[in-house]
Amino acid sequence: MGDSTGGAGTADRTDPRVRRARIAMAAVFAVHGAVTGTFATRVPWIQEHVDISTGRLGLALVFPAIGASLAMPLAGRVVHRFGSRTALRGLLALWCASLALPALSPGMLALCAALAVYGATSGMADVAMNALGVETEDRLGRSIMSGLHGMWSAGALAGSAAGTVAAHAGTDARLHLGVAAGLLVVLGSVACRWVLDVRTGVAEHPPPRFALPPRSAVVIGAVGFCAVFAEGASLDWSAVYLRDVIGSDPGVAAACTTAFACTMTVARLAGDAAVRRFGPVRTVRAGGVLATAGGVLVVLADDPLPAVAGFGLLGLGIAVVVPLAFAAAGRSGKDPSQAIAGVATITYTSALIAPAAIGQIANATSLVVSFALVTVLTAGLVAGAGVLRAPARDTALSRGAPAARR
Secondary structure (H helix, E strand, O other), X not given: OEEOOOOOOHHHHHOHHHHHHHHHHHHHHHHHHHHHHHHHHOHHHHXXXXXXXXXXXXXXXXXHHHHHHHHHHHHHHHHHHHOHHHXXXXXXXXXXXXXXXHHHOOOHHHHHHHHHHHHHHHHHHHHHHHHHHHHHHHHHOOOXXXXXXXXXXXXXXXXXXXHHHHHHOOXXXXXXXXXXXXXXXXXXXXXXXXXXXXXXXXXXXXXXXXXXXXXXXXXXXXXXXXXXXHHXXXXXXXHHHHHHHHOOOHHHHHHHHHHHHHHHXXXXXXXXXXXXXXXXXXXXXHHHHHHHHHHHHHHHOOXXXXXXXXXXXXXXXXXXXXXXXXXXXXXXXXXXXXXXXXXXXXXXXXXXXXXXXXXXHHHHOOHHHXXXXXXXXXXXXHHXXXXXXXXXXXXXXXXXXXXXXX
């Protein structure tokens, strides 16, 4: 692949443009996360505005994942056609702008269409920014993907906090989401000015318009599936678990969910140091052990304190898995965007089915059995971590040495 950033190896690592690109990518991830956090806080307003039941809202909220799953395989072609910087700028702007659409929907059908667009633009921007994040990591010669995903989580928390303030103030969501969308479009466009501009050489064949994931991405995606399933289950059901199984009061139950999200954010921001010291495989295996111990603690707990501690360990253990899965996918074949799109599709699917699966299992048995399944999946991280091993040409990343360019 060719680009406009200049030399390779040590030259890339010391090039101030590459260091600026890392900061710009952190800002891009934060903007992407802020859209998600902002939207989540106004879902109750949107439900009331459209006047739909909880069941119909649940159906509508499937459409972002449907849109993302259908659109992500197209991302490789878009990046090839326009180059990474232009593609990311356009896709991120579309994603931010789509934040305003759900609140403007007059009915159920329009809401489903708006959420499908919202998910499609989210997924394509996600693929483009993760592919460029892997490229930036290669140029720097050290792990940064965990930290970038930590910035996504920080952006989501910031967007959620601002949205909570707007909701408590009674601000019309059409105004709030419209202003937020405009502001985030500007912030995202400014950040994209300093990202790497990677362009595929003219001799290379363009990827298919709609590319199915390669086999390597499916294997890597299976590891990501386990982590995202545990994440989705914990975020959506931890408060319910503490209330219904442990008997905690609502304040403690809600605090558990917040603590889980904060634990994941902190672990991702600090995760690159562990990857540089121990490598991705040992880091994920250690995380799998921590997450499994947390799951066991949750299942056996009969008091709020060990249950909250268990969810905290779950968040700590799974935090770095998805960033490392994207990094491994980006180095697994000739077309990083296609491989990352495959992994992203699998993880989006996991995020879609996890909350419903936990609910269905709990309805048939109990929430304790549901989280026993989560614990089994986190144990799978220990067994499957080997697929995240960096290729020989990229093992320098775990030592902080200069990495060869693709």
